[in-house]
Amino acid sequence: GIQVEQSPPDLILQEGANSTLRCNFSDSVNNLQWFHQNPWGQLINLFYIPSGTKQNGRLSATTVATERYSLLYISSSQTTDSGVYFCAATNDYKLSFGAGTTVTVRA
Amino acid sequence: DTEVTQTPKHLVMGMTNKKSLKCEQHMGHRAMYWYKQKAKKPPELMFVYSYEKLSINESVPSRFSPECPNSSLLNLHLHALQPEDSALYLCASSPGQGHGYTFGSGTRLTVV
Numbered sequence: 001g002i003q004v005e006q007s008p009p010d011l012i013l014q015e016g017a018n019s020t021l022r023c024n025f026s027d028s029v030n031n032l033q034w035f036h037q038n039p040w041g042q043l044i045n046l047f048y049i050p051s052g053t054k055q056n057g058r059l060s061a062t063t064v065a066t067e068r069y070s071l072l073y074i075s076s077s078q079t080t081d082s083g084v085y086f087c088a089a090t091n092d093y094k095l096s097f098g099a100g101t102t103v104t105v106r107a
Numbered sequence: 108d109t110e111v112t113q114t115p116k117h118l119v120m121g122m123t124n125k126k127s128l129k130c131e132q133h134m135g136h137r138a139m140y141w142y143k144q145k146a147k148k149p150p151e152l153m154f155v156y157s158y159e160k161l162s163i164n165e166s167v168p169s170r171f172s173p174e175c176p177n178s179s180l181l182n183l184h185l186h187a188l189q190p191e192d193s194a195l196y197l198c199a200s201s202p203g204q205g206h207g208y209t210f211g212s213g214t215r216l217t218v219v
Contacts, residue, residue, distance in 0.1 A: 030205035041195045041213045043150070048207035086149060088208075093138060093163060095199075095208055097149035 002027050002089045006098035013077045013105045021072040021101045023087030031095065032063055034072050035086045043086070046072070077105045108133040111211035113198050119217045122188060128214045130181040130198030139181040140208070141173060142197040150197055156181060157203075188218045 003026035013019055025032065034046040047054050051065040058077075063070040074081055084100045111132045120126050130139065138157045142150035155163035156175045170192075172184040181198060198211045 031207065033207055035210075041144070041197075041215065043197065043210040043213075045207060045209065050205075093140075093155045093157065093204060094152055095140070096152070100149055 001094045002029060002091060002096045004087055004089050004096050004098035006085075006087050006101050008101060009099065011101055011103045013074075013081075013103065015077060015079060015105055015107050017077050017105075018073070018075045019077060019103070021074070021085055021087075021103075023070040023072070023089075023098055025068050025070070025087075025089045027068070027091060028065065029089045029091050031091075032070055032087070032089045033095075034061055034070070035088065036081075037084045037086060037100075039083065046085075074103070077103075079105045079107055081105050109209070111198055111200055111209050113196075113211035113214050115214060116212065117215050117217075119219060120185065120188065121219055122190070124188075125184070125186045127185065128183040128196055128198075128216075130183075130211055131179055132200040132209070133179055134200065134202075134209070135178075136200035136202050136209075137178065138201045138203055139175065140199040140201075141181070141183055142199065142210075144195040144197060144213075146194075154183075185216075188216075190218050193217045 005024045032050045035043045047061040053062045060073045088097045141153040144150040154173045174182040195213045197213045199208045201208045
């Protein structure tokens with residue numbers, strides 16, 4: 001299956017700061033997703049982005065498929081952005097997850 | 108309906124018990140998945156059902172038995188579990204290959 005690596009493992013932000021999370025993957029993909037896992041375990045889909053750029057409010061994502069990486073941007077961070085962010089990718093039915101980035105936003 | 112519904116949300120079971128986890132979606136998705144997530148780890152794939160047939164079993168012990176009664180339902184039957192099987196069990200669905208997955212909110216299982 002696809003190998004997925006995320007960086008950094010941990011990120012501490014002051015409220016209002018901007019940040020970039022990175023995801024590297026080992027092979028071509030037909031599915032790449034960014035998820036936010038809340039403290040109750042719910043995996044919330046942020047973006048389905050095997051290539052290109054998307055934006056949703058303060059969040060945006062870019063995937064450069066030819067170079068096998070994806071970036072998630074968080075702008076004007078809020079305390080509610082805290083949690084674990086996962087990148088996951090596949091080129092078949094086995095969606096593989098990276099180890100995640102734990103984001104802590106301080107007021 | 109754009110949700111995957113999992114029941115129960117919490118389950119405590121003894122090592123000799125038999126229980127089942129249930130997952131339901133009404134989005135017309137033809138692929139459904141079970142994932143297991145231990146604390147502070149990413150989700151790990153257990154099973155994939157495609158068009159109601161088991162297509163991937165990631166070498167999961169036989170004490171976990173999946174079942175897909177129809178295209179909307181996915182069950183996970185549990186028997187003789189060990190305390191190390193305590194985890195968050197997540198169900199997901201997708202239209203097929205090359206499409207996004209939608210995850211349920213999970214069942215938090217504790218084996219005592």
